[in-house]
Amino acid sequence: MIKLSYDVKIYRQNLLEVIEDGDTVIELGCHTGGTTRLLPEDCNVIALDNSPEAIDEMEKLDVRFISGDVRRHEVIAEVFKIVQSCDVLAIDLGGGYHPDTVFKVFYIWSSTFKPKHAVIRNRGILEFFNSAEGSGEEIVSDEGYLETYHDSGIPPLIKEFDLWTPNLKR
Numbered sequence: 225m226i227k228l229s230y231d232v233k234i235y236r237q238n239l240l241e242v243i244e245d246g247d248t249v250i251e252l253g254c255h256t257g258g259t260t261r262l263l264p265e266d267c268n269v270i271a272l273d274n275s276p277e278a279i280d281e282m283e284k285l286d287v288r289f290i291s292g293d294v295r296r297h298e299v300i301a302e303v304f305k306i307v308q309s310c311d312v313l314a315i316d317l318g319g320g321y322h323p324d325t326v327f328k329v330f331y332i333w334s335s336t337f338k339p340k341h342a343v344i345r346n347r348g349i350l351e352f353f354n355s356a357e358g359s360g361e362e363i364v365s366d367e368g369y370l371e372t373y374h375d376s377g378i379p380p381l382i383k384e385f386d387l388w389t390p391n392l393k394r
């Protein structure tokens with residue numbers, strides 16, 4: 225299942241609804257752990273954020289935290305060394321963050337880790353979903369990733385990010 229929201233309270237509620245005891249959860253954009261703290265203790269959580277503010281706060285929690293940019297290939301590769309799949313993929317890069325980037329992050333992370341559920345917080349994607357009228361063709365996924373692209377795997381280079389986000393370059 226893919227759950228979309230904008231309001232952070234609904235995002236957290238959506239997440240808690242799909243998580244089951246013992247689940248492996250990858251949380252992208254954990255910031256200082258406002259949502260991470262709410263997750264069941266027996267979950268295997270890998271939380272990521274590129275904000276310096278996150279580092280000290282996340283170290284206080286009993287979860288694996290990776291400080292890094294989730295658009296970067298080596299960050300995905302680092303997580304892939306730890307787990308090769310997850311039950312829940314949570315994405316909150318900021319509710320108003322560029323929907324194209326958030327969708328790309330969702331696409332790459334979900335096609336790599338094949339979550340049962342993806343929970344995404346982004347206003348633009350929600351607006352698109354609520355406003356678009358489908359053609360009626362039965363192209364749907366019951367999983368937390370797009371079945372059309374489920375075999376794509378981890379891309380060798382995420383070239384589009386370099387094209388779309390100039391300030392990403394080191």
Ligand SMILES: C[S@@+](CC[C@H](N)C(=O)[O-])C[C@H]1O[C@@H](n2cnc3c(N)ncnc32)[C@H](O)[C@@H]1O
Nearest residue numbers: 253254255258259273274275293294316317318
């Ligand atoms: C609204 S905050 C997340 C709040 C958190 N989910 C919560 O519930 O408290 C958005 C976070 O996304 C992080 N972020 C944005 N773009 C990112 C990127 N490319 N890689 C890693 N983290 C990113 C920001 O640093 C920020 O901490």
